[in-house]
Amino acid sequence: MLDLGWTELLLIGIVALIVVGPQELPMMFRTLGKFTARLRAMARDFTRAMEDAADEAGVKDIAKDLKKATNPKEMGMDALKDAVDFDEIDPFGENDDAESKPKSTASAPETQPLSEERAEAARKIRESTAAKATARLEAEAAARAEADTQSAPEPSPAPDADPSKA
Structure with a gap:
């Protein structure tokens, strides 16, 4: 908003007192107060109208979904809930029939092909190395x-041998 200190307000008040006069000064302040109240009401109505328009467009839902998607704690819990259904797990083994066993093994990742691929890659790395x-x-x-x-030094001729005979 406006950055007016006490000294600026005092100076404006003194100038207004001199220009307007002491008899009309209260009426001027009352009019100024009504004007600022109208401005604030208009700003409040504008803000409310913009929020209503955003609600109709679904901005709050999008913002909530975006917050939920960027929250690492919630994202981790969703992944955990998707991976395991805790309602189907019987920690005490009270119901040992096949129907009560968790069905999470059907959705478990297939580790056998991965371990075979890793073993093959390790073998290739060892052979290459x-x-x-x-x-x-x-x-x-x-x-x-x-x-x-x-x-290695070249062998020198024997001392007995005569170089001219060779």
Whole structure:
């Protein structure tokens, strides 16, 4: 709203007292009060009309759904409720007949294909790693052998031998 301090209001009051006069000043303040009351009433009616229009358009329902979707606690509980139906579980084993057993195993994830896929992936990784390690060891051995042949001194002729006879 307006940012008027006490000093500004005092200055406006003094100027109004001088310009309007002391006899008409109360009537002017009363008129100003009625005017501000009308403005506030109009603003309140406008706000109420906008809220009613938003309610008719379903904005509150959308906002509530959006809050529910972004609430991690509620989302986790919904997933838990979907995963397990607690009404069908008998924790004390009082009803052991087949009809009373939980049906959650039918909707349980299939772990056997996943474990087979993981085992196959692990086998491929091991084979690839072994092949690369073997290739690296062979390359290191070849490099060592080459370095050994280059660093070995050439055999010098025997001291007894005459270079001119050769």
